Amino acid sequence: MLATLLEAANYIHKEKNNDEVIYNQLLLNSKEFLHGIKKVISENQKDTANHKVFNQIKICEKKVVELLIQNKVDRIHELTGELREDIKDLIVIFEKEISVTYHIVFFAELGQKWDAMQSVYEAFNKRIDCEVSVVLTPIFRSIENEEGKIETDVIYEDYLTPLGIKNIPYEDYDLSKEQPDMAFISNPYESVTLPQFWPENIAKYTKLVYLPYYTEMIINDVTIQANCKLPVAKCAWRIISQSEKAKSMHEKYSVMKGKNVLVTGLPKWDGMFDSVIPSNESNEEWKRKLIGKKVFLWNSHYNINSQTSTFLEYGRHIINLFSTKEDIALIWRPHPMMGTIFKLYLPEYASYWEECKGTVENSRNMILDTNISYDMAFEYSDALISDYSSIIAQYLFTQKPILVLQKGNGAVADSEEVVQTICLEQAYSHLDIERFIKNIKNDIDPNLSQRVRIIDEDLPYADGKIGERICNLLLSEFQNSF
Template sequence: MRLKTRNKIIDLISTVIEGIKYIENANEATGLNILNDCFDAVISIFNTLDDILPEDKTSLYAEIISSIIELINLTKENIGDNQQVEKLIRDIKFLLDDLKSNLQHEDEVKLEIIFLPYKASMWDSMESIWIEAKDDPKCNCHVIPIPYHVNTEKNDFSIFEYEGDKFDNGIPITHYNDYDIELEKPDIIYIHNPYDEYNTLTRVPECYFSRNLKKYTDMLVYCPYTIGMGNNIITKKSHIFFKMPGYRYSHRIINQSIHYQKNMINIGFLPNKLIPLGSPKIDYVIHNIKKEKNVIPNEWSKRLNNRKVFLLNTKIFHFSVDGQENADDLSSLIHLIADRPDCALIWRPHPLALSGVRIYEPRLYNEYLQLIEDFKKLENCILDYTPNYALSFCVSDAFISDMSSLAIAYLVTNKPVYLLEGFEMFKDGVNSVELSAFYTQDCGISISDFRNMVLNNKDYNYTNRINILDKAFPNLDGNAGKRIHNQIINEVISLN
């Protein structure tokens, strides 16, 4: 039985109780009319329960409702006898209260929860919550990947995409055409896309904008697909990100730490809207980097071949500033590692990088395509477009990246990370992080120095990095999803 159905029944019982009370001071004609209405309402309650509950549960309610119906009929027969009617009404109210109490504690009541990812690669931002919800007997869960449109040079968002087939086989997928959110009105909706109409590269259909989803649930929860370090600062420049619709319309926003919660309170968010219980993205890394959980494809094994493995991550706007220079630097970086026979390189471009180059740096589009094709031909290199980054995290020995959520998440592996950007990039903004956790050129370490350090099994920054990581993510126990799920469902239940 859905929670909303149970609540409607309880509301109807309360209405019947009020009607029964009114009979005490009503004339006979009015009293009979009210009793008939109460009779119909109680029959309707039984029919609903009979349709949605198992037989053993229905029998309990059938016994109570049968007694209520019998007493209502007796009251109708004795409508002129005030003393007898008063006693019968008292008995009816007692049974209605008993019926209400049983429904309030009914363990067959289920919360309807839906998860609305649109990019399979961003599923990590909510997966650990889903794992808890799907195993909770109080919940019915649906993972509903929603379609989206990719922008083009004409700014017409004419490319249609749907990634329901890119999720792991162990995740049961509900097609978006098979679930009517407006009709079902789920108790809880989880989203990871805050942008709605303000995303310039991809856009979900308007019916999935947060302002519309909020109409059909009392608990819209935004799970950020980004994470930061412990001392991130929200400045006027970065403040606009927190004005995106997902932040505005969600009932709750997941925060990775109390520090993040305090920062958001400082820019105007209400404390009770923020849930500082950790990041599901960190749960994902903790649970999926173990080698026994990852099957290495034969093709990967041939290319890695006991080499030192470097994982390269490039952001969506890697070429948006100093495009040609960055393209040249990327090519040089690839060869710096790939030209060494004792090294292997896995490259994970942002899943929307190709669209980003096509729209924002069209002059580099063909060059970028050629770079990818050349990379594929290198015998010790792997181009990883898979939505699941766990395998790359697992088999690699070190990480090279622009500053990104993946760069921060990789710290959880306890392996070294090299940032391609310098300190200047982060001095004034939301990405003002504790940069000493990373190796950078500004620390006097070049890419080639970093490569050689890893080849020699050295990691001079290990202890400092671990200390910073502990401050950034106080709860590195892999249970953020569990804590979030429990708090959200408890809030929903208490609201009802």
């Protein structure tokens, strides 16, 4: 408004004699602007250091009133020049005296997904012009049993306080009252959270920003649905994207055609540039079971009915391989929802799941990793064996060997488009897994240069500063939106 006032003052000082109607209208508009500015500042006096700004507004108002009744040309020219300088002074005083605070909220749920928000939270939290809140929300899965009753498994764990992050229980936060300037989510699925945290309901009260919790590798029907067809794709003010290639998916398939997509890289990558093992995570058992051995990190997914998971095909074989060998060790990091899925949706495999867990937990050289952060697993391991998962992209930054578990031929279908190259070692059989383990034991790693190339070509924005970049860009766009 002040910039517009100055523009008007410049115009009336130069152009008064050209159009008297516009001249008078601009003066009347200026009077309304000054009154509006004064009113807003009066209602927010806690944000003002002193009353200089009010005094300067009065000076400007007095000049405008005088100009509206003045008919002497020389005096008008003099007054319009003075008004222009008075508004310039008002802008200077305003910038010094008025403090603007942006209210930012992060809706955090599953602890293993906090890395999608962490560096963005830290960037906003460092700024003196931002007031940041973190609201801890539940995540759950539900199913109707044979008796017609709803069974629900809820995960609601305060993992933030041990990290030194103050948080608000979801019951104590009323979005309709708080109405923050920006709200961040990393969960796009409305079926697994409460209605007040559905993207479309959050977007009613604030500018919603979606931070993806995973790195996309393939564009197909499943990923198009998850990225472009859910309500968040339409109602988010901004969607953070890992690359131009990933943004193209929104341009083709989203109702917004990519207009709300901001390419910055994913903040979850930042953790790989500042990986520190949390001091609160005990690692005595890890040292006892892992030190002195070649250590493999195994990442398994729960979606056993798709290409995503090979848990049924290879799970018991992998565990048996490590059970019989003392010179290698295993860190098993199952998907955090794995137990819930088997309990509610796949009870026929629940005993298999429990058997595998029990074997690992009772072994002398295997760890069941349920830590919030994967930092310790990345630090201790010498190589990764993984289902199709975005953890592969994270692990690339360690420059350690990676084996991708496949079932079927693992080929990319004609209808699929590669977002992040998967030119890593592949396993299509038990023998392929055994061969990979043997190579790592013998320090054989022929694919290091390929992995470095993937980082350079497919993860170009990974520089450890993505959270800071997102913070600055969003605040700039927020300010410009007014």
